[in-house]
Amino acid sequence: MSKQKPSLPKGTRDFGPAEMNKRHFILETIKKVYQKYGYAPIETPAMENLSVLQGKYGDEGDQLLFKILNSGDFLSKTEKTDLNSSKDLLPKIAEKGLRYDLTVPFAxxxxMNQHNLSFPFKRYQIQPVWRADKPQKGRYREFYQCDADAIGTDSLLCEAEIVLMIKEVFTLLQAKKANSLDYSIKINNRKILSGLVEAIGQKGKETDFAVAIDKLDKIGIDKVKEELSSKGFDQAAIDKLDPVFAISGNNREKLQAVKSVLQSSEVGLKGTNELEEVLNILDSFGMEVPELxxxxxLARGLSYYTGAIFEVKPNNVKMGSISGGGRYDGLTDNFGLPNVSGVGISFGVDRIYDVLEELDLYPDNNITSTKVLITAFDQDSWNYGLKVLSSLRNAEIKSEIYPEPVKIKKQMKYANDKQIPFVIxxxxxxxxxxxxxxxNMQEGTQEMLSTDEIINFLK
Amino acid sequence: MSKQKPSLPKGTRDFGPAEMNKRHFILETIKKVYQKYGYAPIETPAMENLSVLQGKYGDEGDQLLFKILNSGDFLSKTEKTDLNSSKDLLPKIAEKGLRYDLTVPFAxxxxMNQHNLSFPFKRYQIQPVWRADKPQKGRYREFYQCDADAIGTDSLLCEAEIVLMIKEVFTLLQAKKANSLDYSIKINNRKILSGLVEAIGQKGKETDFAVAIDKLDKIGIDKVKEELSSKGFDQAAIDKLDPVFAISGNNREKLQAVKSVLQSSEVGLKGTNELEEVLNILDSFGMEVPELxxxxxLARGLSYYTGAIFEVKPNNVKMGSISGGGRYDGLTDNFGLPNVSGVGISFGVDRIYDVLEELDLYPDNNITSTKVLITAFDQDSWNYGLKVLSSLRNAEIKSEIYPEPVKIKKQMKYANDKQIPFVIxxxxxxxxxxxxxxxNMQEGTQEMLSTDEIINFLK
Incomplete structure (x- = not known):
């Protein structure tokens, strides 16, 4: 065994106790909301057969899959001709890959469990995924996804509940009332986008249209029109979009305006009707969602969405979307089970982490860490301390005693470093x-109390 | 995209909602106890550089590491001569591997963080590990480990607290009072084993001795003696062990008996003194641990233990050890940081899962799942149900409404399948x-209540 300076694979991270506490706060909040709305947890293995993963994420995705080398003498099943290129050799020496997202494993x-599941099936899944992307600021090769999906129903209740879950998550994440996150829950419907393309007589150009209009915020109306023109949209068609660009008002007013443009498109009107129904359900709930x-x-890149699409954007922090999702129709088509419709939402933990950090929104109390440290001047005091410790723990108070009666200063430093709020x-x-x-380590104050009084105080 | 019948890599498992709920119960219990005793969470990446992993688990362990193929054109950096054998090719095409345990990543x-950590450092870590072992009943290629370690102190308080944590975990896991797990927390000290070998004049044969005596339970005294003889222990030496084999009584009595055999061995007496101190600390705590x-x-296979060793054995279920650990001296020697002493404990989640299943010890209430389902006869009732749902959720009750007012029988079946205990x-x-x-779905009873009364009842 040689001695070496250890390192981490690029794009991966360790999480120490302080980071874990913050991540725990975020993940537990999301989990709690998912459960409250009836989503049940599942977990799938980190490894999947490459036959399951490949061909699901496009050519670029296939490149970014981490592949696992077959165990043992992996060359034993290869022929000389396989060794000519990585491409030829790969399928002979690797049969498994690491999970790239949570959607394909869920499908x-x-x-595989279709005969044991009861539909509608509502599941959440919070696990890491791996992508061999070029690491850069905010982009990692291992990161957590937090997905919830409801499948086997096309009830628009699911869409409305996704809006409510998003609102509840971000309300709970703002534990510190002094600061606040200003955010928008953007909603659209793919059928509206299809309808617009149809209504202006450019059917078949849905993708070009979505790519161009998605940039409206950044580049403005004129540049979007230019791009459409360069993609072969004729001028008359582009002009028909003017009422769309001029849309304003509240959500109901906007919907009316879109409808007037979409009069000739059946699919488009289906889209506006769906969104109206979502707003109606939210009204029935009696919930105000001014963020919606x-x-x-809004277009969202992933081509498999077929109905409502969502995205959450922070308004007072410079950051891309921190949550997104939508409705799809063909979740399990690739695996021979057609017509499984569903709707899903995903929270971006790493970005949410940074947003809360920047706005200083984390709660002051450390949820996972020790509440009180017992320190002792000498061996007799230490032995006495063990009994106190026993009482504290019997009262379910997270507590420790410094393992030896060393200099008090050293024991205090330990409490400080570990951010333990109280010391006995x-x-x-x-x-x-x-x-x-x-x-009280934060305020620097001190009180003389009996063990029982301390327990009552700390509980 | 071809249609295909999907499958799982062998030795891996999916966990559906019912299994997740049971696993959640086990993992949250362990986590809660670790935190109560001042252990803080960390997480490390699933992938480590092979330079970190290789050479740490013996030759067999190196074979069982899952290796990750380098991304992109992995053959581009290879020479013709590398292609002759898997062994030559491996280091050229794979630089990363999957975590094999939590100890090496912790080291x-x-x-890597030594200058930012405050010692003693107490961490827990609950994450999956991967081993390319031959899958068999109860042995998987992906499984969770739940470790806690205290490093940077040799205070025997840590050993005593490990005993207390084990007791607390298994007390909390027996939520159903009707049944119970009968178990022993076996404790020994590696120094006692070394001392015995020294006291009988066979220094240097520690491993053979440990391997043989470890089988005493299974094969009996005579066979153990035979094995020692076959390994070159002379008869006079073997006879000196008779008082050891005859040891009985409570733990203090046993220690006295061992001491009398160990009189000539300094290291051996250090071992008995350490165990006595652990018993003393437990007494000071005022905690009874009849299971100890x-x-x-008790020898435990892993050679890196140097002091106390632990193992938890169920007595009323046929099952190997369900928890184990011990003290070690050279955790980080391999990475150039000598003299890091520590003591650790690990719970075997998969085995504990099976034990609780066999003894029917899981709590009846499903922790993660929906408490009440709202069902509706028609659209008006459904709309009314949304308001009721809103009130339930405002009261933090996990609740759902069936997404459409279909036949009540179908809605009831959903509640049944999902084990939802109440239906409105x-x-x-x-x-x-x-x-x-x-x-009440379990008892089949029904009451007419207002929404407020339902909330009060369910809270």
Whole structure:
């Protein structure tokens, strides 16, 4: 065994206790909301057969899959001719890959368990995924996804509940009331986009249209029109979009305006009707969601969406979307099970982490860490401390004793470094009186209290 | 995209909602106890550089590491001569591997973060590991480990607290009081084993001794003696062990008996003194641990242990050890940081899962799942149900409405399949009276209650 300076694979990260506490806050919040809305947890293995993964994410995705070398003498099943190129050799020496997202494993899970599942099936899944992307700021090769999907129903209740879940997650994440995250829940419907293309007589150019209109925010109306023109949209068609670009008002007003443009498109009107129904269900719930904003320029890249699409954008932090999702029709088509419709949402943990950090929104109390440290001047005090510790733990208070009666300063430093909010100090005086010194580490104050009083105070 | 029947890589598993709920119960229990004792969470990446992993688990372990193929044109950096054998080719085409346990990644973490950590450092880590083992009943290629380690202190408080944590975990896991798990926490000390070998004049044969005596339970005294003889222990030496084999009584009595054999061995007496101190600390805590059993035949395979060793054995279920650990001295030696002593414990989640299943120890209530389903006879009732749902969720009750007012039987089946314990039924009568039917699905009973009464009842 050689001695070496260890390192981490690029694009991967360790999480220490302080980061874990913040991530825990985010993940537990999302989990709690998913459960509250009836989504049940599942987990799938990190490895999937490459036959399951390949061909699902496009050519670029196939490149970015991490492949696992077959165990043992992996060359034994290869021929000389396989060795000419990586492309030829790959399928002979690797049969498994790491999960690239949670959607394809979920589709596989549904197909393999279709006879045991009760539909509608609502599941959430919070696990890491791996992509051999070029690492850069905010982009990692291992990162968590937090997905919830409801499949086997086309009820628009699911869409409305996704809006409510998003609102609830971001409300709970703003634990510190002093600051706040200003955000929009943007909603659109793919059928509206298709309808617009149809209504202006350019059917078949849906993708070019979506790519161009998606940039409206960044480049403005004129540049979007230029791009459409360069993609072969004729001028008359482009002009027909003017009322769309001029749309304003609240969500209901916007929908009316879009409808007037879409009069000739059956699919387009189906899209507006769906969104209207989502707004109606939200009204029935009696929930106000002022953050919800119909944005008919929202397109989202993933081509498998067929109905409502969502995206959450922070408005007071410079950051891309922190949550997104939508309705799809063919989740399990690739695995021979057609017509499985569903709708899903995903929260971007790493970006949310950065947003909360920037706005200083994390709660002050560390959820996972020790609440009180017992320190002792000498061996007798330490032995006495063990009994105090026992009482604290019996009262379910997260507590520790410094493992040896070393210099108090060193014990205090430990509490400080670990951000333990309270310290009990025990010396011979304290044993005699039964009143222990309880120090508040943040405020620097100190009180003399009995063990019972300390327990009552800390609970 | 071809259609295909999807499958799972062998040795891996999906966890559906029912299994997740049970696993969640186990993992949250362990996590809660670790936190209560001041252990803080960390997480490390699934992938490590092979330079970190290789040479740490013996030759067999190196074989069982899952290796990740380099991305892109992985053959581009190879020479013709590398292609002759898998062994030559491997280091040229794979630089990363999957985590094989949590100990080596923890050691790497400690070395890389040594200047930011405050010692003693107490961390827990609950993550999956991967081994290319031959899959068989109860042995998987992906499984969770749940480790806690305290490093940078040799205080025997850590050993005593490990005993207490084990007891607390298994007390909390027996939520159903009707049944119970009978188990022993076996404890020994590697120094006692070394001392015995020294005391009988066979220094240098520690491993053979440990391997033989470890089988005492299974093969009996005579066979153990035979094995020792076959490994070159002389008869006089073997006879000196008779008082050891005859040891009985409580833990203090056993320690006294071992001491008398170990009189000539400094290291051996250090071992008995350490165990005595652990018993003393437990006494100071005022905690009774009748499950704790000194077993001087306990050896544990892993050679890096240097002090106390632990193992938890169920007595009323046929199953190997369900938890184990011990003290080590050279955690980070391989990475150039010497003298890092520590002590750790690990719980075997998969085995504990099976034990709780066999003894029917899981709590009846499903922690993660929906508590009440709202069902509706018609569209009006469904719309009314949305308001009820909103009230339930405002009261933090996990609740759902069936997404459409289909036949009540179908809605009931959904509740049944999902093991939802309560169902609210809404029809025109209910809307008129404001009293809703609350069905208890387990007992088959039904009551007419207002929304507020239902909330009070379910909270």
């Amino acid at each position: 596989r899970f549904v197909v 904003e119909l944005d008919i320029t 100090v025990i010396g011979s005086e304290e044993i005699k009186s039964g009143k222990l010194a309880l120090k | 790497r973490f400690v070395v 059993e000194l077993d001087i035949t 039924v809404i029809g025109s009568e209910e809307i008129k009276s404001g009293k809703l039917a609350l069905k």
